[in-house]
Amino acid sequence: MKLAINGFGRIGRTILRQILALPADSNIEVALINDIAPLETCAYLFQYDSTFGPYVGTVDVDETGLIVDERSIPMTQSSDLAQVDLTGVDVLLDCTGIARSSDVARRGLQAGAAKVLISGPSPAAEVTIVVGANEDSLGDARIVSNASCTTNALAPLLKQVDQIAGVHSAHMTTIHCYTNSQPMVDAPRGDLARSRAGALSMVPTTSSATHLIDVVLPHLAGRISGAAVRVPTASVSAIDLVATLEQEMGLEDFQAELHRAADTSPVLGWATMPLVSTDLRARPESLVIAGTETRLAGQNQVRVFGWYDNEWGFSARMLDVARLMSRV
The missing domain is CATH 3.30.360.10 (Dihydrodipicolinate Reductase; domain 2)
Structure with missing residues (x-):
C-alpha cells in the first residue's frame, strides 16, 4: 500500500512513527509528505516530540526530503495539493485539519491519489468510518472521514x-x-x-x-x-x-x-x-x-x-x- 501524508502536524508525525515501527514486510510505503513548514522544522519536530519523546532512530534531511533511518521520504511544501504529483498513491492521508469543503477534500484526487482519508470530521466526506463500529459501511467511497x-x-x-x-x-x-x-x-x-x-x-x-x-x-x-x-x-x-x-x-x-x-x-x-x-x-x-x-x-x-x-x-x-x- 502506497500512502502519502498531507499535513505533518501532530497526527501526520504520529502516523509516520507508527509506520516506521511496523515490520519490514508490512508492505506500507510512504511515497510523499507535504507540509508548508520548512523541511528542517518538520525534521526537528519529528525527531524531538514533547509527548512521545525523541525518535529512537536517525533523522536527517537532504534536498529531496526526510531521511529517517537511511530511508528517504520525499517532501514537498505546496499550499495547493492539486499541484503535487500523487500518481500511484493508494490513499492520501489528509492531516491538515482544513479538508472540510468538497473542493479542498478533492485536491488529493486531482493530484492523482486513488482515495483520500481525512483525519477528522468533514462534511465533504462521502462516509465517516469508525473501526469497531461501522467499518462495514465503507463501500467504494473515495473520500472518507476517520471521525474524531x-x-x-x-x-x-x-x-x-x-x-x-x-x-x-x-x-x-x-x-x-x-x-x-x-x-x-x-x-x-x-x-x-x-x-x-x-x-x-x-x-x-x-x-x-x-x-x-x-x-x-x-x-x-x-x-x-x-x-x-x-x-x-x-x-x-x-x-x-x-x-x-x-x-x-x-x-x-x-x-x-x-x-x-x-x-x-x-x-x-x-x-x-x-x-x-x-x-x-x-x-x-x-x-x-x-x-x-x-x-x-x-x-x-x-x-x-x-x-x-x-x-x-x-x-x-x-x-x-x-x-x-x-x-x-
Missing part, C-alpha cells in the same frame, strides 16, 4: 453496550487533554471558555462526537448526548459514559459481558490495575476500558469509564481505515 478521536473511543464502546443490553439513552463526558485549538495564554476564540489558557484551567466545552455518533450509529441517533471538559494535561483523554439500558442486568454479568467484548474487539482494551492517564500514553487501542470503574445504579443504569490516547490511538485507526480503503 473521541468518536473512535465512544462509538465502539456504545456498539458493544448496545449489543449486551440495549442502549435506551446515554450521556458521555470526555475528559480531554488540551489541544492546539486552545491558547497557551488567554486569547480570543469563538468559544469564550476556550479563550482561556488551556494549561491552567479545566474548560467545559462541546464535543463533536455527539453529532458524529448519530452518523456512525444511526440507530442510536437522538439518544446520545455529550460534552467535554478540557483539562491541563498534554496527552491521553478519557470517556465517562452513563447509559440507561433497555435490559436489566446485574453488575457482575454486565462486567463479564463487557470484558468479553473488549477481549474480542480489535480496537478495545481492558485494564484492571488502577491506572492514571500517563500510563496510557502511546496505547494503540481506541479505548482502554477501566474495568474496576464500572458502576451500576439500580438494574439498568450503568457507568463505564475508559482511557484513550487521542493522538496515538487515533493515528492507529487512520492506518487501519487506510488498509480497508486500499483493499476495496
Whole structure:
C-alpha cells in the first residue's frame, strides 16, 4: 500500500512513527509528505516530540526530503495539493485539519491519489468510518472521514453496550487533554471558555462526537448526548459514559459481558490495575476500558469509564481505515 501524508502536524508525525515501527514486510510505503513548514522544522519536530519523546532512530534531511533511518521520504511544501504529483498513491492521508469543503477534500484526487482519508470530521466526506463500529459501511467511497478521536473511543464502546443490553439513552463526558485549538495564554476564540489558557484551567466545552455518533450509529441517533471538559494535561483523554439500558442486568454479568467484548474487539482494551492517564500514553487501542470503574445504579443504569490516547490511538485507526480503503 502506497500512502502519502498531507499535513505533518501532530497526527501526520504520529502516523509516520507508527509506520516506521511496523515490520519490514508490512508492505506500507510512504511515497510523499507535504507540509508548508520548512523541511528542517518538520525534521526537528519529528525527531524531538514533547509527548512521545525523541525518535529512537536517525533523522536527517537532504534536498529531496526526510531521511529517517537511511530511508528517504520525499517532501514537498505546496499550499495547493492539486499541484503535487500523487500518481500511484493508494490513499492520501489528509492531516491538515482544513479538508472540510468538497473542493479542498478533492485536491488529493486531482493530484492523482486513488482515495483520500481525512483525519477528522468533514462534511465533504462521502462516509465517516469508525473501526469497531461501522467499518462495514465503507463501500467504494473515495473520500472518507476517520471521525474524531473521541468518536473512535465512544462509538465502539456504545456498539458493544448496545449489543449486551440495549442502549435506551446515554450521556458521555470526555475528559480531554488540551489541544492546539486552545491558547497557551488567554486569547480570543469563538468559544469564550476556550479563550482561556488551556494549561491552567479545566474548560467545559462541546464535543463533536455527539453529532458524529448519530452518523456512525444511526440507530442510536437522538439518544446520545455529550460534552467535554478540557483539562491541563498534554496527552491521553478519557470517556465517562452513563447509559440507561433497555435490559436489566446485574453488575457482575454486565462486567463479564463487557470484558468479553473488549477481549474480542480489535480496537478495545481492558485494564484492571488502577491506572492514571500517563500510563496510557502511546496505547494503540481506541479505548482502554477501566474495568474496576464500572458502576451500576439500580438494574439498568450503568457507568463505564475508559482511557484513550487521542493522538496515538487515533493515528492507529487512520492506518487501519487506510488498509480497508486500499483493499476495496
